[in-house]
Amino acid sequence: xxxxxxxxxxxxxxxxxxxxxxxxxxxxxxxxxxxxxxxxxxxxxxxxxxxxxxxxxxxxxxxxxxxxxxxxxxxxxxxxxxxxxxxxxxxxxxxxxxxxxxxxxxxxxxxxxxxxxxxxxxxxxxxxxxxxxxxxxxxxxxxxxxxxxxxxxxxxxxxxxxxxxxxxxxxxxxxxxxxxxxxxxxxxxxxxxxxxxxxxxxxxxxxxxxxxxxxxxxxxxxxxxxxxxxxxxxxxxxxxxxxxxxxxxxxxxxxxxxxxxxxxxxxxxxxxxxxxxxxxxxxxxxxxxxxxxxxxxxxxxxxxxxxxxxxxxxxxxxxxxxxxxxxxxxxxxxxxxxxxxxxxx
Amino acid sequence: xxxxxxxxxxxxxxxxxxxxxxxxxxxxxxxxxxxxxxxxxxxxxxxxxxxxxxxxxxxxxxxxxxxxxxxxxxxxxxxxxxxxxxxxxxxxxxxxxxxxxxxxxxxxxxxxxxxxxxxxxxxxxxxxxxxxxxxxxxxxxxxxxxxxxxxxxxxxxxxxxxxxxxxxxxxxxxxxxxxxxxxxxxxxxxxxxxxxxxxxxxxxxxxxxxxxxxxxxxxxxxxxxxxxxxxxxxxxxxxxxxxxxxxxx
Numbered sequence: 001x002x003x004x005x006x007x008x009x010x011x012x013x014x015x016x017x018x019x020x021x022x023x024x025x026x027x028x029x030x031x032x033x034x035x036x037x038x039x040x041x042x043x044x045x046x047x048x049x050x051x052x053x054x055x056x057x058x059x060x061x062x063x064x065x066x067x068x069x070x071x072x073x074x075x076x077x078x079x080x081x082x083x084x085x086x087x088x089x090x091x092x093x094x095x096x097x098x099x100x101x102x103x104x105x106x107x108x109x110x111x112x113x114x115x116x117x118x119x120x121x122x123x124x125x126x127x128x129x130x131x132x133x134x135x136x137x138x139x140x141x142x143x144x145x146x147x148x149x150x151x152x153x154x155x156x157x158x159x160x161x162x163x164x165x166x167x168x169x170x171x172x173x174x175x176x177x178x179x180x181x182x183x184x185x186x187x188x189x190x191x192x193x194x195x196x197x198x199x200x201x202x203x204x205x206x207x208x209x210x211x212x213x214x215x216x217x218x219x220x221x222x223x224x225x226x227x228x229x230x231x232x233x234x235x236x237x238x239x240x241x242x243x244x245x246x247x248x249x250x251x252x253x254x255x256x257x258x259x260x261x262x263x264x265x266x267x268x269x270x271x272x273x274x275x276x277x278x279x280x281x282x283x284x285x286x287x288x289x290x291x292x293x294x295x296x297x298x299x300x301x302x303x304x305x306x307x308x309x310x311x312x313x314x315x316x317x318x319x320x321x322x323x324x325x326x327x328x329x330x331x332x333x334x335x336x337x338x339x340x341x342x343x344x345x
Numbered sequence: 346x347x348x349x350x351x352x353x354x355x356x357x358x359x360x361x362x363x364x365x366x367x368x369x370x371x372x373x374x375x376x377x378x379x380x381x382x383x384x385x386x387x388x389x390x391x392x393x394x395x396x397x398x399x400x401x402x403x404x405x406x407x408x409x410x411x412x413x414x415x416x417x418x419x420x421x422x423x424x425x426x427x428x429x430x431x432x433x434x435x436x437x438x439x440x441x442x443x444x445x446x447x448x449x450x451x452x453x454x455x456x457x458x459x460x461x462x463x464x465x466x467x468x469x470x471x472x473x474x475x476x477x478x479x480x481x482x483x484x485x486x487x488x489x490x491x492x493x494x495x496x497x498x499x500x501x502x503x504x505x506x507x508x509x510x511x512x513x514x515x516x517x518x519x520x521x522x523x524x525x526x527x528x529x530x531x532x533x534x535x536x537x538x539x540x541x542x543x544x545x546x547x548x549x550x551x552x553x554x555x556x557x558x559x560x561x562x563x564x565x566x567x568x569x570x571x572x573x574x575x576x577x578x579x580x581x582x583x584x585x586x587x588x589x590x591x592x593x594x
Contacts, residue, residue, distance in 0.1 A: 002590070002591060002592025003545075003590075003591050003592060004591050004592035004593065005592050059377075060377060063375070063377040063378070063379045066379050067378070067379055072538060073538035073539055073541060073542035074542070075542065075545040075546065075549065075591065076542070076545075076546050076549065077549065083381065083382055086375070086377075086379060086381065087381045087462060090375050090381060090462055090463070091462065091463055091464055094375075094376075094461075094463055095463060095464055178416075178417050178418040178419035178422075179418045180422075181418065181419040181422035181423065182418035182419065182421050182422035182425075183422065184422050184426070185421065185422035185423060185424065185425025185426045185428075185429075186422070186425055188425065188426050188429050189425045189426070189428055189429045189432075192429065192433070193429070193432070193433075193478075196433065196475050196478050197478045199475060199478075200475055200476045200477070200478035200479035201478075201479060201482075202479075203476060203479045203502050203505075203506060204479065204482075208479065208482070261506060274505055277505055277506050278505070278506060278507070278508040280506075281472050281506035281507060281508075282468060282472075285468045285471055285472045285475075286468075288471070288472075288475060289471070303422075
């Protein structure tokens, strides 16, 4: 059979498949463009199961034709046409279901907390790497106030002093709702960026995550220790206690997600390193989704609640304790299979 | 499964014929047993695409910041949130859209796919864009560039972890389908399949070659393919053979 005979025999099927797949990706429209375009044209029909079955049959036929054309070294344009046709049909048939609200609900009700539990050793390691420098540097700064200057320059230290002094116009001072919004933006940009860094550093065999988590622990510890020594302890701790429940756990989880990547590279098990990294990233990204949401909650609390001066410290400690308890309960209990299911099995 | 596929692909790479090892084509096997050929995009087009996106982001941020500046501290807070979204979510939003690419990538004819040839999934897009933070280190995307330069499929670290691939989309060879007209002529001997394919491919390229180069290439094939025509118009004679091979007899 000559190439032209081959093309003549099968071209009807190819054209039908091309038409069924719609315009190629480069000409596809965003939803708002589609609405405008379809206003004049006949309404676009949604594919029925029969259409999809027909597409699958045409696709399998085109796959066979491509294999034949390749093995018979048919002209390059014909192979290219069949390649692009099969590639488009492949994308259409094997595409993943779209992300819906149901998937989002499932993420926060089940996937995120159970994924954190599944990686509890990574979380524990990240928590230690975060808490030990925090405590050590915190105690060192409390005992020797000059120690903070090894981590911050003197201008920054003065700024901290001013922010948490009792009569200051800092985060605890009297401020307007507009300023709260300004701080909200700052917290989102900086803190979530830091958290993403803690995660991404894991791709360097986990070292980047360890470094960023320990470094941020040391920074926070030094400020806390110094301010406690200055006598601004109550101002500072009542400020951080509430959003800390989300922010500090968020950093630890970001670091833990990074360590999952790092472990996959260091100890890939029965996979190649790259394949192990791909699999680990699929698991870790669930933690990163949840962690990002925690940081948004933390930023909102930090901007709008923690800074509210009219709230007495005792109330802030109470709310803060409730938040810590809630976060811990969320990770311990949320999203476990129902006991009756376990018994039934 | 995906992991085994990836390893199998790497092994076949070493056994592949020389032209497949020299070429940067990437084969993604489908469940039907055919190989989808993807063309991974290298560092230079991706750098251009990034520059375009960077300018777009600056333009958006500049406009937004200018408007929000009227609103004082409240406005600056919103502007910072916009900056955050532009930095981290802009690529994710566009990659999950119908283009499968940011405006910069689209302008250069690039798109982001899973390395199985499928559209990029939300988790993969999120992963590859968050790992920009690692690709960027120690400065100016140095690790990402290094990774692209040492790998045949030009993946940066984010692509490695997410299992994604940045590819050239669009057809480069559609124009080769039209052969210049010529009188069909049978070859003097039975030709193997690779020889047939080479002659037809040459015929498709004739409109884009200079006449001298087309003649030079025809002179290589003619003495064996059609020795009697070797004296006359060699290009026309070999084009005739190409037409005959395609089935116009």
